[in-house]
Amino acid sequence: MSSTTHVLPLRVYFAIFFALLVLTGTTVAVAFVDLGPLNNVVALGIAACKATLVILYFMHVRYATRLTSLVIVSGVFWLAIMVGLTLADYATRGWLGVPGR
Amino acid sequence: MTAHSDFPAHSAFPEPIEEAPEPYEHYLNHKYGLASWLLTRDHKRIAILYLISVSFFFLLGGAMAVIIRLELTTPEGDLVQADIYNRLFTMHGIMMIFFFLIPSIPSVLGNFLIPIMIGAKDLAFPKINLLSWYIYAIGGLFTFYALLTGGVDTGWTFYAPLSTGYTNTPVVLVALGIFITGFSSILTGLNFIVTIHRMRAPGMTWFRLPLFVWSHYATSVIMILGTPVIAITILLLGAERIFGVGIFDPKLGGDPVLFQHFFWFYSHPAVYIMILPAMGVVSELIAAFTRKPVFGYHFVAFASIAIAVLGFFVWAHHMFVAGISVYAAAIFSALSMLVAIPSAVKVFNWTTTLYKGSISWDTPMLYALGFIGLFTIGGLTGVMLATLGIDIHVHDTYFVVAHFHYIMVGGAIMGYMGGLHYWWPKITGKLYPKFWSKVGALTIFLGFNVTFFPQFILGYLGMPRRYHAYPNEFQVLNVMSSAGATVLGLGYLIPAVYFIWSMRYGKDASANPWGAIGLEWETTSPPPVENFDKPPVVTWGAYEYHESRVQPSLPPPKQEVMRVT
């Protein structure tokens, strides 16, 4: 729990900024290359990287309390519950071979 | 002190503060006028605003329940038309759940007590607290307006495609009302979380927190993680209804079962929003009226958190026969069993607390004990519902209706009533008549059981819910249920009368009329504007009912430590 705020040097901001732009370019470029199912993985992976950069540096989470990280992690975790368990239903439909079961 | 003949002095623990000088300034009298209420940022006054508004919706919902029960005394469905009946139970469910039970304990008792219990001057965001009441009120007005224009007839569950394509009642209006109110819930939860993390008094460590605060912390977690999902679900529902796009409508490629997933993703955790605060209240009551620390404090505290987390893993137990895959059904059934365990932990720890206690039969305690019994019945029938083989038969029958009324009316409302009776002297500074309050509690308990017990049998007999007319052979049990509902309704009238009576004619309450321990009893009744005259510093854990509190020469108790073997 810091009581003074943490002022980051300018170059950190610019480095992150350029990294974000480069990643954006990459994701567009890769989208036009056929990688099969990997296309999705790459697209989401790059998006996740970008989000992480923004969260850690622009939003200062790297320098914030552990509580802040806990809050973020639980947000993502609950999203995973919602997506995961919902799809667990749809993905297993028809395994039994009886309609509607 | 001795003047209060109704409440004999519980002088086990001396009044922590000297009697205040006669006209002293407290939160109720430091300002007058409507504006001083409607623009207040004092959490205690906001709690009162909430108290008034949730009571309004309770009476409204209760009135509808009365008509429902009247209708069901005869099998023919002759009192009101089918359409009206459908609107009645829908609006009954919506009012009771979204506008009464979800806000009741957190926004009234939680709002009033959390800052005091942790020794803070207010919640972390007082303006947001007021805002949340306004949002609630606006949402309520929408719904109330929809009620006046006829109400909706979809059931409180709004299943698609009935709600999106087939009914011509003002679904969007009610949905909007719920959407708006959802934000009030979110803001309350947010406020509580930040307050509990950041506003505790010096010395108030996590494991010195009253269990009431723990359970509200867990409740808030559910509020902020679950409520946004019902918000987006309602938006999608509205969009589908207004623009005719088919996100849930199979005709356009959508999936009605997805709606059910979304709805229950919120609404199952929401049932724990309703019960957890009541559990918190009961923990307080049990400790205060046995004059003992709650047995297994750490287990009870963590059980709240466990319920909040596990509660998000079980939602599809409402959909076992709704066309989900059998494997998903099995997963959700197994997970539902897990969520019963922390509840069991609580029930057993409360019961064990009674052992060798100094048990007072004061009204709040009667409610608390009623809670434990009825919650156990409701909860165990919930476990029966979660058992796959049984749910095929009893799903959407009165067995379910009985289950949830046992938990919500027999559990949550008993907790709420117990809490109101316990903290009423603190909130208003007045005492209510002891005799009548016990009569009220017993009437409610009896009326409740006569109303809802027959519904278990009806359910197993196969009477489906949301039925306006039913086969003749179910009549006897339905009449019993309706008779009970009358007793229950009258039972609720009794406290309503003496509470209002006491505000004017009741005797003044002392700072600690129950002889209980807790920061809220260390300030005046009613508390001053910023809650304490001197900022408190905490040196004791919660519920340290120990002789050394009275005779400081005695050695203090060893801190309770969790021992897991």
Next chain:
Amino acid sequence: MSPEAHSTAIGPRGVAAAHGSTEQGHTGAHPPRLAHHFDSYAQQRESASLGVWVFLVTEIMFFGGLFTAYILYRSKYPEAFIAGSHQLDVMLGTINTAVLICSSLTMAMAVRSAQLGRSKAIAGFLVATIVLGSVFLGIKATEYHHKWVEHLIPGHDFHLEIDHLPTHHGKPVASELPSGVVGESRADVPLPSAGPQDIQAHTQLFFFLYFGMTGLHAVHMIIGVGLLVWLIRPSLRGMFDGNNHNYVEGIGLYWHFVDIVWIFLFPLLYLVGRHG
């Protein structure tokens, strides 16, 4: 549950007291811009920041519903989603992504200036952020307009022009491209006779999600721009300094969050099955 649970022996206000800025009470003079119920600036700041973060978590769940629906329907109707995605303008989407990233940078700079108490700089960066945000919204509006002209508004005279679909010459390449439950299956949609009717219905679902997601995102942007405008005056008046910059920081967090949502929306909506 909380990380402090075990480490902090005394409550947060006790910690605040250790930093020496507490115990103003209501007897002593309360410092300016410290709300009456807080003991210290640190307590006030940490409350505000925790509050904003908790709020952002609710936002995750809010958008989460739409993402779930997206994943489900995309795995159900991969062709329709490809067809729908091809109606969107990758160029505009990419530009908008860049614009939003720039605005995040200027926002971060505004927060930094606030930490340093440089009033003019705060205002300058706020204006820059507002401008960039408005550019984003402008481009978005243009895109919406295109969709309107092209009858791609779901529920409103929706019509997917067949010849807008990328036509593929020769045999379908689909069978060379196996894919999973959640995944696109083929480069494009071969378009002989009746197939498009279905594609059309399901593309409408795609567009519903497109408008739902980007629309909600845009609403968040508009709110954000409004908040930024509101911030300009107090920052010019020198309200913010190292002790007290909660508003700038909180709104900044919100702005970055909205940026992150877009970071995910962009590939999910614009870049489906572009290759081939």
Next chain:
Amino acid sequence: MPPAQGFLPNAPLFPPRASEMAREIDLLFFTTLGVTVFFSTLIAVLIFYFMVRYRRTSPTQVGVYQKGGSTGLLESTWIIGPLVIALGFFAWGARIFFAAARPPADAKQYYVIGKRWMWKIEHPSGRREINELHVPRGQAVKLKLTSEDVVHSFFLPVMRMKTDAIPGRYTTLWFNADTLGTFHLFCAEYCGTEHSRMVGRIIVMEPTEYERWIGGENMGGPSGVASGEDLFVAKACHTCHRTDSTARAPQLSGLIGKTVHLEGGQTVTADETYIRESIVNPATKVVAGYQPIMPTYRGQLSEEEIIQLIRYVGSLKQPTGVEPAPAGKAADRPAESPPSPNEGAR
């Protein structure tokens, strides 16, 4: 079995039951009920006992301060005990649930359409009735449910069975009645104004009587299969789905239960819902190796007609001599699609 009589002649306290499965469910129910009663009584007795035994005797009395509080032993007892019991419930319940989900192979197939506010039922013979379900005793009966509008739920209390009828899909419910009589049929999922009138009867008959009943009033009306065949011609399905080698469309014989390989590498097991989707939204799941040229019949066929077609397609047997390949890949498909890496695509 006559309904158990309660304390009043017309107020039963226990519902009649007419199948083996119902008896199993009852057994499970009463076991769990026993546990419920046990724990509720235990808690109630303890509460009353403690309440009286430890009643506060003087206003200054304090409870006995329990040093050290709870013990791990006690706490783990009431964590593990209920957990074991609850998981027992789960296992037993799941066994029944799976059995209730899997109809036996010899089950007779009925079709049921829910429509606000009636049940339309079609017998294997093609005979139709409304709000009444006649079934022979001792014969497994399998209902394929769907709905024309909103979600309904087909509820037979006497069989302890219910399943939702969902628009756009087929769901299954099966039972094997072993007791003669007339019992309730309810709609259990709220479906609008007359939900409570969407009720009917199930009539369990002796098989011989059932045959008579089926034959008796079925005045030569077209059986389901026959009219399905007519529709197949009338809607020009046969122009593409031919049996000769020039067919532009896959052969439909022996389709139900087969694993179909789709464009894009996914596979589905062909069931009623799949066939329905193939007719209504043909381009959603395109069979590997075919062009999506099949026109959509959305809006042109009623739910009944779709069911006729499904029944007809289901009645087309695999041409004798050509056994379906074990992998489910039909030998008569010209498709060159690769074996799919992904199973269970739905």
